[in-house]
């Protein structure tokens with residue numbers, strides 16, 4: 172997604188320059204959010220394409236970039252083809268965290284081909300396991316349950332979305348999911364997976380054995396930095412490619428954007444790596460503009476949102492249940508704002524069960540003022 176946003180920005184600034192895109196996938200760029208949402212509820216696959224090919228771009232699909240030589244300004248792909256460049260953007264995204272001792276039949280859900288694989292299985296089978304209780308795991312479990320599939324979620328945290336939600340809020344989501352027939356095995360870590368007959372059997376750290384027709388893993392991701400390592404690019408402490416506020420990596424002519432890049436957030440006073448669509452699009456656009464000769468300092472405070480059955484949430488900035496938080500319940504039951512604080516400053520805000528005001532949330536975080544439970548109650552609608 173970041174690659175397409177960069178290409179769009181380059182084309183806006185430079186209608187005729189040569190642009191090439193090398194992608195491991197056999198598809199031209201597309202929106203990823205529909206893969207766990209609208210495509211399961213009647214959405215049309217024709218609507219996911221980003222139409223990058225219409226911008227006069229040489230699309231080199233089904234080709235994995237394997238090594239980068241920033242000093243020579245060349246890139247190699249897995250078949251040894253060489254691409255020379257003036258400026259290169261690394262937008263390789265992130266790669267699924269694998270379950271140890273597992274078999275190939277597990278679907279690590281990331282791209283369009285995974286959607287096709289899962290869809291084919293869903294058309295024939297009934298019993299599914301979703302491993303992982305985060306953003307993607309909750310969406311996929313809801314999508315499968317809405318198709319009347321028998322769904323079991325297995326994850327090591329105490330509740331769904333527990334890495335970002337306070338436990339009281341996570342429990343609300345849990346009861347929504349359970350009321351829709353989803354079985355939840357919380358505080359259980361999948362330690363291995365095996366194929367026995369036509370079933371996939373997962374084993375947990377409690378020695379529980381569970382058998383399914385299909386297992387989908389949404390076990391988190393790590394930045395896909397293989398190509399960066401070949402080019403001697405500096406990595407940040409969180410594993411992403413370190414970039415400056417112009418999205419420049421540590422070698423001349425190399426930029427990085429999206430899930431793979433860790434950027435300095437001036438607003439938050441720290442390095443941030445975000446793996447969501449809004450930041451990928453905004454970073455890609457800023458990187459593209461700079462690659463085409465612009466001078467854009469990137470300081471966007473990213474957001475993301477999700478809907479699980481009727482329950483929605485919108486997160487702005489850096490939200491994590493590890494931080495101190497203040498919950499501001501609203502009059503309506505089950506509606507609240509959660510403010511996440513580090514050293515008394517708001518780093519992130521989550522609107523639970525209402526759209527909230529993202530612009531006001533960004534403004535409040537940007538003020539960087541000291542806050543506490545009293546000043547935050549009633550701060551935002």
Ligand SMILES: Cc1cc2nc3c(=O)[nH]c(=O)nc-3n(C[C@H](O)[C@H](O)[C@H](O)COP(=O)(O)OP(=O)(O)OC[C@H]3O[C@@H](n4cnc5c(N)ncnc54)[C@H](O)[C@@H]3O)c2cc1C
Pocket residue numbers: 172173174193194195196203204205206207234235236237262263264265280281282307395397398428429430431445446447448449451474475476477
């Ligand atoms: C199923 C799903 C649903 C999501 N839903 C949401 C949502 O609702 N809201 C939200 O905010 N975020 C969502 N996200 C996250 C969001 O899609 C990502 O943050 C975003 O796609 C990141 O963009 P990117 O360009 O950095 O990486 P990607 O979009 O992942 O693109 C990276 C591309 O690089 C390719 N690549 C990797 N290595 C190489 C190589 N060596 N050579 C060539 N090509 C390579 C990959 O195959 C891929 O095509 C979702 C993610 C998934 C997987």
